[in-house]
Amino acid sequence: MSTFRIAACSETWPLKDAFTISRGSKTAAHVVVVTVSDGVHAGRGEAVPYARYGETVDDVLTEITQLASTICEHSDLGRALKPGAALNALDCAFWDFEAKRTGKSVAALAGLAEPVAKLTAYTISLDAPDAMAAKAAGARDLPLLKLKLGGEGDADRMRAVRRARPDARLLVDANESWTPDALLALIAVAAECDVEVIEQPLPASADGALRSVVHTVPICADESIHTADDLDRLDGLYDAVNVKLDKAGGLTGAIALSREAxxxxxxxxxxxxxxxxxxxxxxxxxxxxxxxxxxxxxxxxAQDRTPHLTIRNGIVFPPDPALWG
Incomplete structure (x- = not known):
């Protein structure tokens, strides 16, 4: 019988502006938060149920609630749950719980180096070329930009942002919106605009076409990669992978994926x-x-939780243990 309690709830966090990608737009982040507690120490984890993978907030909460009484230890999670939002929230909560209980950092418990400050990309939502250029120009203190693209008009979007921010490092994310017929031309424009990486240009179901084109710009898998088990299929298609805890199975699965990649x-x-x-x-x-x-x-x-990560000029600093880890 477990000596801890697992609780889960949903939260809604409004955004500053609408966040738009090729599949649609949203104005708030809908998250699930799990708390693992023994009455003295408590650990938390947060995850985002994602419709692209058939997840809803209600379904994830139900899954966690139904399994809570059967989880006796951290290692039970991988056997009870498939990779997804529920596993991520629980896995991260257990890591945090163990850190709070033992007084050791999660990095130490997981055999990882302690986290360091690192530059993050800042996302420019999908919009008309001039609107994206204006948003990029207004983010002069952020040196690394990630452009959400949507298919038709993407050449103009990349060129407009590059003209507006000749100093910026650029990444682009098509979110599966390109077609094999348009692929070569759009890769050429990305190279012209000095884009560092193109993320998920084709639908995951059609990404075999990547094998037959020259990657003059590195191509990164996102929707096509979830866990380390997917890497065999991606051999020869991608130059990079996007590791996300919500897809990989929490921190535990993300560590395995990153090491194998x-x-x-x-x-x-x-x-x-x-x-x-x-x-x-x-x-x-x-x-x-x-x-x-x-x-x-x-x-x-629009507002983050307290305590929160410190982010200055795009540099994300390691979390305070009071937040996580």
């Missing part, structure tokens, strides 16, 4: 869904070894 010589992005600092904090443990991090969720919120 590096072993195979892949570049790595550490990303997260739009969420609060509590969801982003665990990903900071993997940031030091990443080529890019995309952990700007707290910057997109």
């Amino acid at each position: 590096r072993r195979r010589g892949l570049k790595m992005m550490i990303g997260s869904m739009v969420a609060t600092s509590l969801a982003v904090a665990p990903a900071m443990l993997l940031a030091a070894d990443a080529d890019w991090i995309d952990l700007d969720g707290p910057l997109l919120l």
Whole structure:
């Protein structure tokens, strides 16, 4: 019988502005927060149920509630749950609980280096080219921008932002919106605009076409990658992977994915869904070894939770243990 209690709830965090990608727009982050407590120490984890993968807040809460009484220890999670938001929230809460209970950092418990400050990308939502350029120009203190693209008009979007911010480092994320027919031309424009990486240009179901084109700009898997088990299928298709705790199975699964990706010589992005600092904090443990991090969720919120991550000029600092870890 377990000596701790597991509780879960949903929270809604309004955004500063609408967040728009190729699949739609949202004005708030809807998250699930799990607390693991023994009555003295408590650990928390946050996750984002994502419709792209068939998840809803209600379903994730039900899944956690139904399993709570059967979880006797941290190691039970991987056997009871498939990778997704529920597993992420529980896994991160257990890591935090163990850190609070033992007085050791999660990094020490997991055999990782302590987190370091790292530059995050700042997302420019999908919009008309001039609107995206204006948003980029207004973010002069943020040197690394990630452009959400949507298919038609993307060449104009990339060029407009590059003209507006000739100084910025650029990443682009098509969220599966490109077609094989348009792929070569759009990769060429990305190269022209000195884009560092193109994230998930084709639908996951059609990404085999990536094998037959020259990657003049590195191509990163996102919707096509969840866990380390997916890497065999992606061989020869992608140059990098986006590691997200919500997809990988929490911090535990993300560690396994990042290690195997590096072993195979892949570049790595550490990303997260739009969420609060509590969801982003665990990903900071993997940031030091990443080529890019995309952990700007707290910057997109109208207000973050307290305590929260410190982010200055795009630099994300390691979390205070009072927040997580």
